Amino acid sequence: MDDHSNGLVPNSDSAEILRRIKMHTPARLLVGRAGAAYRTETQLQLREDHAKARDAVRAELNMKKAFSAEFIEKWQLFEVSTRASTKVEYLARPALGREFSEESRGEILRRGSADWNIQIVIGDGLSALAIQTQVPQLLPLLFEGATKSGWSVGQTFVVHHCRVGILNEVGELLKPRITILLIGERPGLASAESMSAYMAYRPSRFHSDANRNLVSNIHDRRLSARSAADRILNLAAQMMRQEISGCTLKEQQEMLSRDTDR
Secondary structure, eight states: OEEGGGGOOOSHHHHHHHHHHHHHOOSOOSOOEETTEEOHHHHHHHHHHHHHHHHHHHOOOOHHHHSOHHHHHHHTOEEEEBSOOSHHHHHHOGGGGGSBOHHHHHHHHHHOOSOOSEEEEEEOTTOHHHHHHHHHHHHHHHHHHHHHTTOOBOOOEEEESOOTTHHHHHHHHHOOSEEEEEEEOOOOSSOSOOEEEEEEESOOTTOOGGGEEEEEEESTTSBOHHHHHHHHHHHHHHHHHHTOOSTTOOOOGGGOSSOOOO
């Protein structure tokens, strides 16, 4: 027998409760069941989302397909790689994704320059789909906000087979005040398009996760590009004033100009 919404009998009151819950989370709550199992519709959706997550992790980022030619030209994007030569090696040996290949170090030094206020880096991470979906919306907003604040911004580049620890290498090579890494999050069953922004003040080889700040869940159903940009830029301003980043820097929520979009 079909048990509606785990015991909630459909009526106007329960429908309103369900609507309010779903406004705040994409999680599969009160989806109902058929006997001890999910309903067919829910089960099929689970399988589809799981397949999307697996595909997102395995997919390689193709910059020319992910971004338009106009976007690449406008931001003068170029590509480098970590020591992980393939996605399989990247997944099996995480440490290789925290260091640039020798060729890439040379390319960064040749095309980039040192001592900018802000250095933005795009890393494929665990979801190339997230980068393809979120970066075109977020990157222009970050540049716009940085320019309004009078901050200089270095040449943005794309890192293949990238882990969060690449922040340290960027800091060692280019010595920016603040490095912002836009990286694809590990896909879940709620979204395969979620991106994070990791930030660090003057990152170096001595930095760990404790020295970084994070703005996560950047995607259409959680944190919009506009809200993410506001939070990232506010954190950057705090880092510059206090000259620190990480667990000792607490995000000042009252400084945010826009509420988190749900």
